[in-house]
Amino acid sequence: MIDFPDLADIVESTPSKIVMLVVDGLGGAPHPDTGKSELETANLPNLNRLARESAGGRTVPVLPGIAPGSGPGHLALFGYDPLKYFIGRGVLEALGIDVPLKKGEVAARGNFATIGGDGLLTDRRAGRIPSNEAKPLAELLNTIEVAGVDLEVRHVEGYRFVLVLRGQGLSDKVTETDPQRTGAAPLPVKPLAPEAWKTADAVNQFVAQAREVLSTQKRANMVLLRGFSELPSFPNFGKAYKLKPAAIAAYPMYRGLAQVVGMEVIPGCHSFEEEVQTLHRTWKEHDFFYIHYKYADAAGEDGNFAAKVKTLEEMDAYIPRILELSPDVFIVAGDHATPSIMAAHGWQPVPFLLRSKLTKGEGAAAFNERACAAGSIGTIQAQHLMLLALSHAGKLIKYGP
Amino acid sequence: MIDFPDLADIVESTPSKIVMLVVDGLGGAPHPDTGKSELETANLPNLNRLARESAGGRTVPVLPGIAPGSGPGHLALFGYDPLKYFIGRGVLEALGIDVPLKKGEVAARGNFATIGGDGLLTDRRAGRIPSNEAKPLAELLNTIEVAGVDLEVRHVEGYRFVLVLRGQGLSDKVTETDPQRTGAAPLPVKPLAPEAWKTADAVNQFVAQAREVLSTQKRANMVLLRGFSELPSFPNFGKAYKLKPAAIAAYPMYRGLAQVVGMEVIPGCHSFEEEVQTLHRTWKEHDFFYIHYKYADAAGEDGNFAAKVKTLEEMDAYIPRILELSPDVFIVAGDHATPSIMAAHGWQPVPFLLRSKLTKGEGAAAFNERACAAGSIGTIQAQHLMLLALSHAGKLIKYGP
Numbered sequence: 001m002i003d004f005p006d007l008a009d010i011v012e013s014t015p016s017k018i019v020m021l022v023v024d025g026l027g028g029a030p031h032p033d034t035g036k037s038e039l040e041t042a043n044l045p046n047l048n049r050l051a052r053e054s055a056g057g058r059t060v061p062v063l064p065g066i067a068p069g070s071g072p073g074h075l076a077l078f079g080y081d082p083l084k085y086f087i088g089r090g091v092l093e094a095l096g097i098d099v100p101l102k103k104g105e106v107a108a109r110g111n112f113a114t115i116g117g118d119g120l121l122t123d124r125r126a127g128r129i130p131s132n133e134a135k136p137l138a139e140l141l142n143t144i145e146v147a148g149v150d151l152e153v154r155h156v157e158g159y160r161f162v163l164v165l166r167g168q169g170l171s172d173k174v175t176e177t178d179p180q181r182t183g184a185a186p187l188p189v190k191p192l193a194p195e196a197w198k199t200a201d202a203v204n205q206f207v208a209q210a211r212e213v214l215s216t217q218k219r220a221n222m223v224l225l226r227g228f229s230e231l232p233s234f235p236n237f238g239k240a241y242k243l244k245p246a247a248i249a250a251y252p253m254y255r256g257l258a259q260v261v262g263m264e265v266i267p268g269c270h271s272f273e274e275e276v277q278t279l280h281r282t283w284k285e286h287d288f289f290y291i292h293y294k295y296a297d298a299a300g301e302d303g304n305f306a307a308k309v310k311t312l313e314e315m316d317a318y319i320p321r322i323l324e325l326s327p328d329v330f331i332v333a334g335d336h337a338t339p340s341i342m343a344a345h346g347w348q349p350v351p352f353l354l355r356s357k358l359t360k361g362e363g364a365a366a367f368n369e370r371a372c373a374a375g376s377i378g379t380i381q382a383q384h385l386m387l388l389a390l391s392h393a394g395k396l397i398k399y400g401p
Numbered sequence: 402m403i404d405f406p407d408l409a410d411i412v413e414s415t416p417s418k419i420v421m422l423v424v425d426g427l428g429g430a431p432h433p434d435t436g437k438s439e440l441e442t443a444n445l446p447n448l449n450r451l452a453r454e455s456a457g458g459r460t461v462p463v464l465p466g467i468a469p470g471s472g473p474g475h476l477a478l479f480g481y482d483p484l485k486y487f488i489g490r491g492v493l494e495a496l497g498i499d500v501p502l503k504k505g506e507v508a509a510r511g512n513f514a515t516i517g518g519d520g521l522l523t524d525r526r527a528g529r530i531p532s533n534e535a536k537p538l539a540e541l542l543n544t545i546e547v548a549g550v551d552l553e554v555r556h557v558e559g560y561r562f563v564l565v566l567r568g569q570g571l572s573d574k575v576t577e578t579d580p581q582r583t584g585a586a587p588l589p590v591k592p593l594a595p596e597a598w599k600t601a602d603a604v605n606q607f608v609a610q611a612r613e614v615l616s617t618q619k620r621a622n623m624v625l626l627r628g629f630s631e632l633p634s635f636p637n638f639g640k641a642y643k644l645k646p647a648a649i650a651a652y653p654m655y656r657g658l659a660q661v662v663g664m665e666v667i668p669g670c671h672s673f674e675e676e677v678q679t680l681h682r683t684w685k686e687h688d689f690f691y692i693h694y695k696y697a698d699a700a701g702e703d704g705n706f707a708a709k710v711k712t713l714e715e716m717d718a719y720i721p722r723i724l725e726l727s728p729d730v731f732i733v734a735g736d737h738a739t740p741s742i743m744a745a746h747g748w749q750p751v752p753f754l755l756r757s758k759l760t761k762g763e764g765a766a767a768f769n770e771r772a773c774a775a776g777s778i779g780t781i782q783a784q785h786l787m788l789l790a791l792s793h794a795g796k797l798i799k800y801g802p
Contacts, residue, residue, distance in 0.1 A: 361435070376749075378459070384464055384465040401493040401494070
């Protein structure tokens with residue numbers, strides 16, 4: 001939670017409802033040929049109309065210059081200091097493919113890799129082998145057994161897989177096997193704390209067996225493991241804000257993130273269309289809705305400016321369906337920028353709009369980076385957005401006499 | 402004080418003079434019909450002219466979304482982190498009606514309330530009884546005696562009063578009697594620390610006697626007490642900034658706030674006219690002047706947009722009288738927004754202007770929320786404003802070699 005003392009003293013539960021639409025990778029950057037960003041290029045009649053009734057601003061997800069992953073990006077929007085609350089790579093990878101995780105279980109991100117006859121790495125990603133080649137190998141790894149620990153290996157995509165360790169007395173306080181460069185040998189796992197001996201030993205046994213099992217492979221003849229992590233214990237979102245939150249997301253990772261902060265995750269969505277239907281169906285049962293739109297990020301990551309523009313236009317068409325519900329506070333925000341010209345997550349401040357009964361007169365000119373920078377809220381830390389949501393919803397009383 | 406290491410090393414005392422005019426509840430929000438805020442609607446020839454020679458900006462009193470009371474709002478403008486320095490409700494209420502308080506004395510905010518025959522609360526504010534009905538009852542409570550403690554009860558306004566406990570061995574570490582809801586019984590006061598037994602016992606005796614004394618009343622037949630607090634010990638404003646500060650305020654609470662940070666409070670003002678006269682009279686004796694304008698907040702709290710516009714126009718007429726003194730730095734700022742459309746303190750950033758010999762070329766277009774957001778200073782934490790005041794006055798030297 002944000003570093004605010006006695007938040008509980010000023011938060012009230014009320015009947016008002018908040019919808020936070022998180023557009024993944026929402027923010028962009030101007031194309032060098034046109035000087036216009038993806039949002040500025042897109043035809044967004046609904047969002048631009050909405051902006052004119054909304055307070056505009058920009059969120060800095062972590063710090064200027066820091067491009068966050070989906071974990072920190074979302075945690076900040078949920079009001080958690082992303083420098084204080086951290087979800088490990090292994091856990092996020094597992095959540096991203098719907099592998100159920102419980103406290104005390106340890107997850108690691110795995111890569112297939114290539115080693116030479118001397119045991120030194122020649123490719124840390126096994127020539128980026130495709131999924132159809134990697135999946136059966138992951139299934140092979142899943143047959144490995146180590147005494148005293150339950151192992152699960154699940155293919156993710158391409159050369160990536162997840163290893164989950166289950167059992168008594170495990171710990172994520174172990175070193176990684178990836179030396180982060182070719183020409184070096186994979187590293188043995190070492191415990192970083194006395195309670196991590198069992199885990200280190202089990203992982204080293206797994207790696208030795210994996211090398212055996214993969215020894216006939218040309219490219220994927222070794223594994224690298226990193227990001228050993230356990231499910232963290234964060235303050236409960238609903239309890240801290242006195243809300244009954246619902247998370248609606250088609251992609252498993254975002255359901256996983258919501259689950260980590262204790263939101264009720266509504267299952268059964270496989271598209272944004274189904275997400276919007278779910279929003280309507282569950283409207284009466286909750287007072288806070290996190291709803292996730294994935295496709296802008298994917299197009300941005302591909303470096304496909306025109307495709308990102310198109311995903312934003314497709315999203316725009318859904319806005320009236322959400323407004324039909326008359327949320328007391330409606331926020332459109334992003335977990336981070338994914339500028340197409342970077343083909344990667346960016347550090348740029350991300351535009352947002354917030355509409356409530358109080359914002360009718362202070363509208364932003366349009367919904368894009370430039371107009372929102374000049375909006376009435378200005379540029380804020382993403383972790384403070386929840387405070388504005390609560391205030392506009394009439395759920396925060398005055399601080400101090 | 403703000404979290405700046407070695408401030409003392411870079412602050413110098415110089416002959417330059419700073420005037421900080423704090424307009425209570427200065428900030429507003431656009432009216433939904435016109436899209437213009439109170440400041441944008443008002444005819445402010447002097448302030449708008451001044452803005453064109455001033456650096457403009459906006460202050461965030463505490464955090465985005467947090468609407469502060471007068472205490473945190475003023476402390477931030479004086480450079481105190483409002484999340485670290487806190488003045489209790491009882492103390493602020495006592496200061497607000499000029500009840501003298503010394504260290505070690507405990508003040509509480511009191512409400513008259515209504516209980517039924519079963520002892521359960523039916524109205525936490527005794528039907529909001531008017532002052533003429535409540536004042537004699539407060540005087541009745543003032544006759545209550547408890548062994549070992551001096552009690553003082555003073556009527557504030559409507560259903561509100563202040564209880565002050567004086568004597569040896571008192572502590573504010575006690576629980577409140579207000580259960581914060583009707584249908585519940587008032588709570589007994591409990592000590593939260595070993596040194597608070599005497600206080601808890603004395604307050605419980607007071608409440609028992611108050612219930613007796615009020616038993617014939619229909620509405621105000623009980624009291625509720627909360628916000629037990631002592632005068633806090635804050636770093637001295639004048640010492641920290643090497644200033645000889647004067648506080649000029651017609652309303653007692655603001656004199657009280659200035660007293661808490663150790664300013665010299667100039668007595669004898671009952672109107673803003675008298676405040677401005679006092680500013681002229683004491684000009685030679687001080688190098689920092691905090692001068693307070695109350696009326697904008699009152700109109701905003703009433704939700705009276707037109708009245709707030711009028712109070713701002715009345716304030717504008719005084720600006721030339723202040724400028725006559727040629728302060729080296731003149732600041733017009735607000736402790737918080739009080740948007741008329743909210744009829745309450747708001748969380749919105751508050752516009753300010755700062756004029757010094759250095760700002761002539763960087764003028765803001767006008768004095769209002771929008772123009773100041775686009776001003777040369779931008780949006781800052783309120784607690785940093787004093788640093789700008791000192792720098793523009795030539796009182797802050799370079800930090801670090």
